[in-house]
Amino acid sequence: MNADPKFWNPVLETLPREKIRKLQLKKFKKIFQWAYEHSKFHRKLYNAAGIKPQDIRSFEDVRRVPTVEKSMMRDIQGKEPYPYGDALCVPLEEVTIFRQTSGTTGQPVYQPDTWQDWEWWTECWSYILWAQGYRPSDRVFIPFGYNIFVAFWAGHYAAEKIGCEVIPGGVLDTKARILKIQELQATAMMGTPTYILGMAETARMKMDIDPSKLSINKITCAGECGASIPSTKKRLEDAWGAKVYDHAGATEIGAWSFECMEQPGGLHVNEGFFLVEIADMETGEIIEEPGRRGKMIISALDRQAQPCVRFDAKDVIEWAAEPCLCGRTSRLIKGGVVGRADDITKVKGVLLAPSAIEEVVRGVEGLGDEYEVIVDNVGDVDRIKLRVEVLPDAQDQCQLVEEELADQLRLKTNLRYDIEICGCETLPRYEVKAKRFKDLRRKPKED
Amino acid sequence: MAPSDLNEINTKIRLMKRSADELSQLGKDFPAINRNVVRILASIKMLEINISDLVELIHENQT
Numbered sequence: 001m002n003a004d005p006k007f008w009n010p011v012l013e014t015l016p017r018e019k020i021r022k023l024q025l026k027k028f029k030k031i032f033q034w035a036y037e038h039s040k041f042h043r044k045l046y047n048a049a050g051i052k053p054q055d056i057r058s059f060e061d062v063r064r065v066p067t068v069e070k071s072m073m074r075d076i077q078g079k080e081p082y083p084y085g086d087a088l089c090v091p092l093e094e095v096t097i098f099r100q101t102s103g104t105t106g107q108p109v110y111q112p113d114t115w116q117d118w119e120w121w122t123e124c125w126s127y128i129l130w131a132q133g134y135r136p137s138d139r140v141f142i143p144f145g146y147n148i149f150v151a152f153w154a155g156h157y158a159a160e161k162i163g164c165e166v167i168p169g170g171v172l173d174t175k176a177r178i179l180k181i182q183e184l185q186a187t188a189m190m191g192t193p194t195y196i197l198g199m200a201e202t203a204r205m206k207m208d209i210d211p212s213k214l215s216i217n218k219i220t221c222a223g224e225c226g227a228s229i230p231s232t233k234k235r236l237e238d239a240w241g242a243k244v245y246d247h248a249g250a251t252e253i254g255a256w257s258f259e260c261m262e263q264p265g266g267l268h269v270n271e272g273f274f275l276v277e278i279a280d281m282e283t284g285e286i287i288e289e290p291g292r293r294g295k296m297i298i299s300a301l302d303r304q305a306q307p308c309v310r311f312d313a314k315d316v317i318e319w320a321a322e323p324c325l326c327g328r329t330s331r332l333i334k335g336g337v338v339g340r341a342d343d344i345t346k347v348k349g350v351l352l353a354p355s356a357i358e359e360v361v362r363g364v365e366g367l368g369d370e371y372e373v374i375v376d377n378v379g380d381v382d383r384i385k386l387r388v389e390v391l392p393d394a395q396d397q398c399q400l401v402e403e404e405l406a407d408q409l410r411l412k413t414n415l416r417y418d419i420e421i422c423g424c425e426t427l428p429r430y431e432v433k434a435k436r437f438k439d440l441r442r443k444p445k446e447d
Numbered sequence: 448m449a450p451s452d453l454n455e456i457n458t459k460i461r462l463m464k465r466s467a468d469e470l471s472q473l474g475k476d477f478p479a480i481n482r483n484v485v486r487i488l489a490s491i492k493m494l495e496i497n498i499s500d501l502v503e504l505i506h507e508n509q510t
Contacts, residue, residue, distance in 0.1 A: 019504045023500065023501065023504055116488070118489075119492065302496055
């Protein structure tokens with residue numbers, strides 16, 4: 001065998017496309033049947049739609065299966081079997097792990113997993129880390145709070161499975177984490193883009209340490225779409241002198257996608273484990289061709305305790321036209337997750353994705369990493385206020401920086417902004433997921 | 448990897464699964480056995496996902 005195999009699973013990851021599709025259909029039938037037979041919630045939903053397991057014979061049939069929304073999961077939880085409700089497919093005593101969603105979009109959703117489900121989470125992450133070059137020789141630092149959010153838990157276990165040495169940076173504060181990375185010469189780490197940028201800022205401005213001179217050579221980012229936004233990725237890579245890779249996953253779904261070492265400008269879908277469909281946001285029509293954005297409908301093909309079958313994730317994605325040069329045959333999501341269907345909103349009649357603002361802000365030299373966007377109304381007119389920080393070395397060029405920012409924003413988003421230059425380190429800093437976009441407009445009354 | 452190698456791997460996976468199931472039965476009232484077997488079976492399931500689920504598909508090539 002090759003001394004350094006390129007693929008975690010050389011068979012599955014290079015399977016011809018038609019075989020991947022066959023595998024997905026076969027596995028979808030199984031997980032649908034599992035959910036139908038073991039979850040009252042799913043059975044009721046499918047019976048109401050008139051679909052039974054034997055009806056699933058093709059992808060056309062898959063598309064007739066009703067989607068599940070997060071709000072539906074919120075409605076069932078807190079009931080028997082407590083606290084998960086009747087989507088639970090196994091006896092309570094087989095549940096070994098509780099997690100909950102972060103609550104960014106509302107009341108958190110509980111997620112039960114069995115030990116097999118947890119092993120599955122870890123397996124999904126093993127694909128990710130291996131594709132990003134993690135090997136047994138790596139010493140991986142994980143600056144994460146080890147709490148009820150799934151975040152980097154599975155990354156930790158997968159790094160262990162791969163054979164890496166793992167340093168849990170749990171209760172340490174940011175400075176202590178940086179010192180520990182320095183002391184132990186860690187080679188890799190995982191975090192949200194916001195936090196990894198914040199760590200670099202703390203190292204430079206409060207500790208007089210240049211993070212690019214530390215030993216970190218690769219970073220896996222998750223939790224936000226930043227590592228797939230080119231200007232944010234560049235800032236992260238420049239700050240740490242490391243390769244930065246994106247990964248997208250979710251508590252109620254699993255770790256479904258990853259960027260490989262080719263950095264192809266997109267994410268591989270782990271198609272042996274997940275079925276990803278893209279639905280047109282207006283019509284619900286399933287989009288097969290590249291270049292058309294829609295929202296993701298996803299099924300986790302092996303998750304058992306609380307199945308994820310055609311979950312309407314509301315992540316906005318599009319298929320890439322070309323396969324990746326790395327040799328994996330899985331389809332790529334172009335540019336990663338570009339936003340959430342809930343976040344992409346019309347401002348002054350123009351569709352605005354907050355990620356487009358981030359791409360511009362992080363691409364302007366002289367601006368700090370942090371920013372804040374507030375949309376409100378002045379009378380009946382929408383107003384976008386953008387608050388940014390100018391770096392200390394660029395203070396004498398404030399006006400030039402502001403003009404450059406305004407020009408780029410107009411060019412890339414077709415909108416005008418009220419720009420406010422704030423003092424250094426005055427905007428909020430975030431430890432995990434940032435909340436930089438605030439829509440304070442009055443909601444139109446529904447008829 | 449040759450399909451014949453995959454067959455052999457799959458055979459070993461099935462043997463492991465059968466042994467683990469038997470061990471689970473034998474150790475029903477023996478927590479140190481059956482709780483460890485739960486973990487072993489979860490790992491075997493990952494081998495099935497990685498290999499056994501693919502064997503049939505790979506064979507379609509050969510026939």
